[in-house]
Amino acid sequence: MIDVHCHVLPGIDDGSKNVEMSIQMLRESKAQGVEWMCFTPHFYADMIDPQSFLLKRNQAAQLLLKKMKETETEHINDSIEGISFPGFVLGAEVHYYRGIGRSEDIGKLCIGNSRYLLLEPTFRSWTPAFLEDVRSLRDEMDLKVIIAHIERYLDQDKHLVRELLDEQGIYIQSNAEAFIDRKTRKKVMKLLSEGRIDLLGSDCHNMTYRPPNLLDGWEIIEDKLGTDELRRIERNSRELIAQTV
Template identity: 40%
Template sequence: MIDWHTHILPQLDDGSKSVKESVLLINDLQSQGVDTIIATPHFYANDGDVSSFIKRRNGSFAKLQNANNSDVRLLLGAEVRYYPGISRLEDLDKLQIDDSGLLLLEMPTAKWTEYMLHELEQLALLPNLKIVMAHVDRYLKIQPFQVFERLIESGILMQANAEFFIDFFSKRKALQLLQNGFIRFLGSDCHGIKIRPPVIGKAFGVIENKLGTDFVNYFNEYGRYMLKLNK
């Protein structure tokens, strides 16, 4: 299983507070069946440029790797916050997940304007990147569904959070959107051992229970392919 969205790198954002907590999170995720974790610390263009972010991220990652004894695969990415003009950000491609070309993009939780939708379509046209919308479940009730259909048509892929599949009120919708191919990636979006702990194993349990093992295998295979892990 791949966890596509985590804040497990120590002391980098509002996620893990220490190397010790990061190691606990990795072990917890592994015990839930995760073999590949994508670290996606928040990137806000207001806080500095891409190269200083990458430098900080690599420093945090190096500290973690010194202490991490698990055989879980850790890949680096970012949760890039949208802002008007992001499509012109130099070095945007350096924020991609590993060398997959996939860029995890976080949108504001307010109604999106036509300008924003248009810019998302511009991002989708970038030749070297493929946009993955972070926790799409957060926006479903804010935008008309046609907005998502339009974005999917432009080539944007959707990531959902594990809670979407666990919450009694959203579970049915989540399974329906997964089954019809709307949701391509699943993430725990974990921030800590106590605050927003990972529940991705439970979400996969719900999925397997309702959609079957073959579906889960297919879903995982797709994820590995998109990460270019099948080479």
């Protein structure tokens, strides 16, 4: 499995608080069968500029990488086998703002060296301007926009949601939690079975109330829909990872 949305980087947003927590989240993900993770800390343009964000993100990644290496070495010395971590690539969860479609720096926040940009839509009422911006990111900025956790927006204006889902070249991501939670399961299962969900993520923030849970979601999907849609998700995720290098 590939987790395209998570908050594992330590001390950079409301996700992992420190490297120890990050290591636990990585271990848990690996134990569930996650091979790759996209680290996507929140980016809010009204709080930080992209350059400063990237600096902070790289510092957090360096800190984590150091701890990962130490942990692996400790276990090699202890002769405990099987300790390894998923591979990771750096990205961001970019919160939407009006005019984002014309922001020159926005490409810097893509996942790795790819053109994939994880976009967190506004929680306020959607307007046609939001869709215009998304199209502009695709058409003017040449980005592959991933709409984060679509399940949170299904109560938005139905026409706009439908338009977004029908749009070509826009990728739709859903959280595993939406499939686990019976309140949202039916809706996301329908979207997935219609081929409208392209990518899955855990959106994990910690080890308690928002833990790594991709496997739980995966198993529920397999149980309800079989493996066809999961294979499609897997292909899409591999394509994304392949483009990050």
